[in-house]
Amino acid sequence: MKEQQKKFISLFLVFSLVLLSVNLYAKERRGARLIITKMNGRQIEGELITVKKDSLLLLFAGRMDVSVGIEEIKVITIVKKSTFWKGAGLGLLIGGGMGEIMGGILGGSSALEEEIGAAKGAMLGGAVFGITGYLLGEILGAKKGKDKTIQIEGMSDLYIQEALDKLRKKARIRDYK
Numbered sequence: 001m002k003e004q005q006k007k008f009i010s011l012f013l014v015f016s017l018v019l020l021s022v023n024l025y026a027k028e029r030r031g032a033r034l035i036i037t038k039m040n041g042r043q044i045e046g047e048l049i050t051v052k053k054d055s056l057l058l059l060f061a062g063r064m065d066v067s068v069g070i071e072e073i074k075v076i077t078i079v080k081k082s083t084f085w086k087g088a089g090l091g092l093l094i095g096g097g098m099g100e101i102m103g104g105i106l107g108g109s110s111a112l113e114e115e116i117g118a119a120k121g122a123m124l125g126g127a128v129f130g131i132t133g134y135l136l137g138e139i140l141g142a143k144k145g146k147d148k149t150i151q152i153e154g155m156s157d158l159y160i161q162e163a164l165d166k167l168r169k170k171a172r173i174r175d176y177k
Contacts, residue, residue: 008101015097031172034058035077036068039153044068045079050173051164059172070160076150078170087141088134095133099126 031048036056038044044066046058052067056076060066150163168174 004101011097011101015094031059032167032170033079035079036073037075037077038068038072039074048167048171050171051168056167070152070164074151074153076152076163076167078148078150078167080145080147082145083141084138084145085141087137087139087144089137091133091135091137091140092130093133095136096126096130098133099124099129 031050034046034048034056036044036058044058044060046060046066049057049059049065051057054071055067055069056073058066058068150167152160152163155163
């Protein structure tokens with residue numbers, strides 16, 4: 001088996017192990033982090049425990065439960081964790097690895113040129129694909145981590161009910177009766 005094929009297979013196995021082992025550890029289900037702006041301008045921040053028929057139950061400051069009536073809410077902001085650096089790093093690794101493999105395979109034609117060309121091609125390919133992957137990873141990571149706002153004030157009952165159904169999927173306890 002050629003040296004390049006062995007490198008490709010080993011790199012493929014390493015990436016597979018890293019990407020597939022993400023959810024091996026079970027954690028307690030957490031609700032989404034919300035910032036609720038009330039009609040009077042006050043804000044309440046906490047973890048969404050459950051969505052009731054006419055209110056939201058939040059865990060405030062990690063200690064006490066706070067119930068906020070739907071009629072009191074002006075705007076709900078779902079705070080998402082930033083994935084900017086995670087996306088950038090993953091893009092750099094995948095792009096650099098793929099570029100090195102492609103550059104190594106495509107570089108050189110004769111025996112001596114193959115040795116020199118493969119090394120240069122691998123370095124150049126790794127750099128070009130790595131930078132491209134880094135930039136794409138940054139963009140996708142930043143977009144994924146953007147907070148989402150839901151306007152409640154002045155909306156129809158049907159819209160509010162649909163928004164509550166979407167929030168219910170992000171609650172720690174989904175099926176509260």
